[in-house]
Amino acid sequence: MDSDSELLLRLRSGDERAFVSLVERYHEPMLRLAASFVPNRAVAEEVVQDTWLAVLRGLENFEGRSSLKTWLFRILVNRARSTGSKEQRSVPVADPEPAVDPSRFGGDGGWADPPEHWIEAAERRMEAGKLADRVRGCLGELPARQREVVLLRDLEGMSSEEVCAVLALTEGNQRVLLHRGRSRLRQLFEDEFREVR
Amino acid sequence: MKLLHRRDLVCREAVELVTDYLEGTLSARAQRRFEAHLAGCPHCTEYLAQMRETISLTGRLEPEDLTPQMRDEFTDLYRRWQSEQQ
Numbered sequence: 001m002d003s004d005s006e007l008l009l010r011l012r013s014g015d016e017r018a019f020v021s022l023v024e025r026y027h028e029p030m031l032r033l034a035a036s037f038v039p040n041r042a043v044a045e046e047v048v049q050d051t052w053l054a055v056l057r058g059l060e061n062f063e064g065r066s067s068l069k070t071w072l073f074r075i076l077v078n079r080a081r082s083t084g085s086k087e088q089r090s091v092p093v094a095d096p097e098p099a100v101d102p103s104r105f106g107g108d109g110g111w112a113d114p115p116e117h118w119i120e121a122a123e124r125r126m127e128a129g130k131l132a133d134r135v136r137g138c139l140g141e142l143p144a145r146q147r148e149v150v151l152l153r154d155l156e157g158m159s160s161e162e163v164c165a166v167l168a169l170t171e172g173n174q175r176v177l178l179h180r181g182r183s184r185l186r187q188l189f190e191d192e193f194r195e196v197r
Numbered sequence: 198m199k200l201l202h203r204r205d206l207v208c209r210e211a212v213e214l215v216t217d218y219l220e221g222t223l224s225a226r227a228q229r230r231f232e233a234h235l236a237g238c239p240h241c242t243e244y245l246a247q248m249r250e251t252i253s254l255t256g257r258l259e260p261e262d263l264t265p266q267m268r269d270e271f272t273d274l275y276r277r278w279q280s281e282q283q
Contacts, residue, residue: 014279016272016275016276016279019271019272019275020263020268020271020272020275023263023267023271024263024268027263027267027271049274052271052274053274053278056274056275056278057278098209098213099212099213099215100209100212100244102209105207105208105209108207109207109208109209109210110207110208110209111208111240111241114240114243115240115243115244115247117243118247119246119247119250122250122254126254126257131254132257132258132259135254135255135257135258136258139255150255151255154252154255154256155255155256155258157256160220175216175217175220175222178216178220179213179215179216179217182216182248182251182252183212183215183216183248185251185255186244186247186248186251189247189250189251189254190247
């Protein structure tokens with residue numbers, strides 16, 4: 001598969017297949033991210049369509065100071081934000097949100113109700129191809145701001161610096177959202193996949 | 198009097214350090230303290246393994262392929278944009 005920089009070169013030389021390849025690579029990830037900013041799928045699709053057009057129009061002026069991917073997602077996030085949010089977005093990061101339900105620890109701070117085993121069960125279902133929908137479902141249950149960070153870091157494989165640039169977050173807030181999102185997701189997976197005893 | 202330094206981590210605190218640990222942002226001292234806790238705590242060791250598995254499961258989601266209809270739509274979009282250029 002062509003790297004993003006090769007696609008960019010081909011795109012600049014007017015190769016329409018390069019554009020379709022780029023869409024193929026990023027359309028779905030962009031839809032997923034857009035969906036956490038706007039009220040419904042239809043609006044998310046509109047935002048992503050607009051983004052692709054903006055990408056074509058901006059191509060000439062893209063200077064390559066950030067990666068192509070970071071640039072695409074920044075355009076998307078700017079558009080999605082101005083289109084409107086489905087929830088109060090100024091959720092204060094300072095609000096405490098423990099990684100694990102405090103009732104699972106005893107008075108001494110040690111586990112009273114320790115993590116249930118689920119890794120093997122999840123791997124078996126993964127091999128059987130029965131897992132992806134459930135993983136997607138669990139991601140959908142995260143609060144929007146946590147989901148955005150988890151998607152970009154763990155699914156798109158972006159660095160923390162890239163995620164801060166795309167979502168306009170400070171490094172500290174990025175890490176708090178990542179921690180809460182992953183912690184919550186772990187709990188959802190535990191509920192979903194734990195061995196039935 | 199309570200001894201303030203070198204107090205051992207408790208599990209409730211250890212689970213809050215997992216992300217910083219995986220990000221490599223703990224100080225050397227905090228990292229040693231975290232690892233010392235793990236060495237004596239199978240539950241927190243399991244917890245850390247589950248956080249790694251959580252990251253890994255998310256990372257293995259595949260983007261769904263574009264439908265042929267969508268491919269056509271985007272080819273059209275590209276052509277419309279190109280004709281604007283001329």
